[in-house]
Amino acid sequence: MSKKSEVDDAGSTGSSSGSLYDQDRVILERLGYKQSLDRSLSAFSNFGVTFSCCSILAGLTPLYGDALQSGGPMTVIWVAIASTDLAMAQFLASLVSMSSSYNPNTYVIFAIYVCILLLHGVVNSMTVRLNGLFNNMSVWWHVFGTATIVVVVLAMTPHRQSAEFVFTTWVNNTGWSSSFYVFMLGLLQSQYTLSGYDSAAHMAEETQNASTGGPMGIIMAIVTASVVGWVFLVGMTFSIMDFDTQIVSPAVGVALSQIFLDSCGLRVAIFLILVILGAQFFCGSALTLASSRMVYAFARDGALPMSERLHKLNKEKSPVAAVWFNIAFCFILGLPYIWSETAYSAIVSVNTIASSISYLIPILCRIILARNTFEPGPFNLGRFSTPVGIISSAWIV
Template sequence: MLLIALSQAEICSAYPTMGGLYFWVSKLKPDFPVLAYCTGWIYAIAMNLTGTSGNLTVALFIASLVEVGSGRTLTRVQIAAIAWGINILSGVINTIGTKAIGRMSTFNIWWTLGGTFVLVITLLVKAPVKNSAEFVFTDLENFTGWGSKGFVVLLGFLQAVYSLEGSETAGQVAEEALRAEFLAPMAVVGSIIGSWIIGLAYMLALLFSVQSITSIQTTSYAIPIAQLYHDAIGTRLTLMCLTVICLAQFMAAVTAFTASSRLYYALARDNAFPAKGAFMALNRFQAPFVGIWMSVLIGCVVSCAYIGSVIAFNAILSSAAIAVMLSYLQPIAIRVFWPSSLQVRGPFHLGKWSWVINAVSLAFTSFICVLFILPTAFPVNKTNMNYAVVSIGGIGMIVATTWIFWGRFHYKGPVLTNVAQRPESASSDEKMA
């Protein structure tokens, strides 16, 4: 994931312009508009799914808070209803709190840092039994049914990749920073390093504090980690810790809907999306409300899958991670197969290592996209099937169909609304940089 961030940072330094992945692809390969079109659509859907999975996770944490605090077990229908409410609340915040979202994102950074510190200290101080370093670093618990330990370890990549995705978002707000050509790519790379350090500290605290794996595996709580906390630190502190995590997850999910609605706006502006007038309409808070509530509608519909099966929730999680990785795939692939596509080089560049890093990033991204659609349990049946392959196949069909019947007739590339950025303007690349 760090190599992927380095690949993105090099492009971001050359084109520190709003639009991120979508804009980068259009600049790297303007003679193939289908690539930018597919990137924009897949990334918009990915952000929608990321927000949906995040809000459903928030619902699971709320359900666990109820279960830990009152002893009452919530049904899947009730949890799905909570997810609907969280989706709608995310829509309301995005509709009327446009200016507040940026401040909320900044606050969430400090909340996550401070919250992680509190969680780590609480677990390490209060857990009655501390596990050995041998258990933490060498023990492997395999409940998947697969005989290959190596494959089981690979299946664990999902949580890591899902947690570390999102480094490219620094490039989407690059124009708002001074010296964006340097600071934006540093933020892209720094987000991975910071997340790795914080995540490692949190994971170690969890593993040293686990009291009973069997208890977690057989828990009745909506989200199993609630059982880990309850066993280690008791009811009251569990409620506090789950609240810290729940709020951080909610704030992150809200910004995912912000991203998806802005991408729908950009695609409509560039004639890559039908109903251009509706999706470009802004309310008095300067929010693209149609894109926001489309994100909410999709989130509510997808959340209903949880009623049928927990496996369906895992498919949503996998689909979100795969869709983001598919979005990463295209700019990196262009840099591998058309090395000269980056005509403008920014102050942050990889030099002679550029092609090698991009090639390894491409290989890893492709591998992850295949790995995450493979079955996670054996023997495979209808109840434990990884339905992410169905979801990703559906996304592929939607994008391909819209290109065939709409995109290839209407989409020519991003529409430049700034006069200084129009093709006839001299040194347009330099002005955008």
């Protein structure tokens, strides 16, 4: 167990008071730490951060066209930080090319990416209470934004696809002969979206009644993202009018942008893309928030270079140094995009696979090594723990 860290000059007590805060503080001290961060996030705000990190509009939209060509509608429907901001920059580029003859090059897209990173740094330098409100707003933006996109596009599409096309059509434009391998490639879209739910744990030190609020945040985020995301995919797939011109070779570069343009016209398409851009900004901000807490936690244990600086808190008890460390790291991570878009695809793939492995390890340890010795907390799955762990491991693998 890690030794207790010294409390930063910012103070050792959170802004909350009462028995729940005391319980959270005691649990944290049992783990070897003192309460240093501001514990002011509600359970809903914890869910908001987690749901924003999953972000169906940020996760599903960039890879929608690729997934449709790796198994077709059947795979998409039935399977249903740096990479997110680059995706947002690409959507902005498609918006520009849609409304004018100007086609932004990779340098312009990268410049947009850097501006977005800086905005995320500014937002996450605010207090955790304000970030909680920001992510609460993100929840409603995602839910109502998705509903708006689905209703508007379906209503304005003159020739919709049949249910047979949406639920049973198989497409393989990957060049691979193995249907199973192609199907697994199509899974990446859903896997990319159903990630980031560990953010609830990263924000636990700042969440009130974290022992139950954190786990519920994970469950609520996954269930909500699954339902809303599936509705979004079904609606968009019904709205495909020409698979080749909209999915395989979209003129504006992004499949969904092409669907919006063909179905709704320029002005409405721009509005819908702005809704997606807003969701992507919320997602990137939430990812920055959660990852900064990981940097803070590692630095507190002396596991990173410059740990003494990175785990410092400001007067509002926020790890601002860790926030800007993340921004700088994401800037470096995005540099290869200038020379090759393949680098971006590699970032997305590595992010998806690496994060999934990080989920798999503790699950396997729980169901194999600690099956009979694990001490459950206030929130647990009881007798369903092992079956759920096995199913989760199978999905990740």
